[in-house]
Amino acid sequence: MISSVRGTLLSLAGSVAVIEVGGIGLAVAITPQHALSLRTGSEVTVHTALIVREDDLSLYGFADRDELSVFDLLRGVTGVGPKSAMGVLAAMTPDEIARAVNSENDSAFRKVSGIGPKTAKLIVLSLAGKLVAVAPSPSAAAPQPIVRDSVVQALIGLGWNEKSAQDAADEAISSAAGAQRESVPALLRLALSELGPSAVREGAAR
Structure with a gap:
């Protein structure tokens, strides 16, 4: 079993x-949000x-x-x-998945492409009692500047202008809960949701 890869x-x-890794290129499937947080080289x-x-x-x-861990649990569900x-992980964070399961909110999973x-319902039933969501903390510390900067740079790389990217990053941080505030993929997901498909990108305007 290959449990981690560094290179x-x-x-x-x-x-x-x-x-x-060791002169060999390994192809690894990741979520779109994870991809946005990585840099070639x-x-x-x-x-x-x-x-x-x-x-x-x-x-x-x-x-x-x-x-x-959530990926492994999901794969254990029939179908x-x-x-x-x-x-599922591309659409929801582990905390969001845990909250949906604990609240028996199967509609959250029906929104994921390919999940009927x-x-x-099987996901909710199978994962019941196996996931613990991090409770939102009203006094949670602000994320490190490098986290916000990574989100802003990723959005700029996707074509949004700096002002729009900064506003979306700040909005994502303010609406994030618990560990999401320190997770670049989670904040990117929230920021992209805030910007929406109809947002005017700097690149498209030129």
């Missing part, structure tokens, strides 16, 4: 990161799950062990394969 990020193509560490099938070996990578599990009503 130089050679390339990013969509949600597939190629990481060089930098050293990265991802926690991984190796999925072995008769005709395929696939590596799935995660920013932290919480995401990896949820690795790609569907990644789809029956599978959504």
Whole structure:
């Protein structure tokens, strides 16, 4: 089992990161939000799950062990394969998944592409009692500047102007709860939701 990978990020193509380890480039499937937090040429560490099938070996990578643990739990649900599990993690943070399960909110999972009503209910039933959400803290400390800067730079890289990126990052931070405030992927998800598909990008205006 390959439980983690550390090396130089050679390339990013969509949600597939190629990481060089000992002269070998390993293709690792990651979520879009995770991809936005990575930079080609930098050293990265991802926690991984190796999925072995008769005709395929696939590596799935995660920013932290919480995401990896939730991925493994999701794969244990009947009807949820690795790609569907990644789809859930692309749409929801581990805390959001835990809260949805604990509140028996299967509709949260039905919003994920590829997850139908029956599978959504199975996720809630199968994961009940297995996840603990971090309670929001009203006095939570502000995130480190580097976290905010990473979110802003990622948004600028996607085409939004600096002012829009900064506003969206600040809004995401203010609405984030608990560990989300220190998670670049979680804040990016919130910021992109705040900006919406109709936002006017600087690149598109030029």
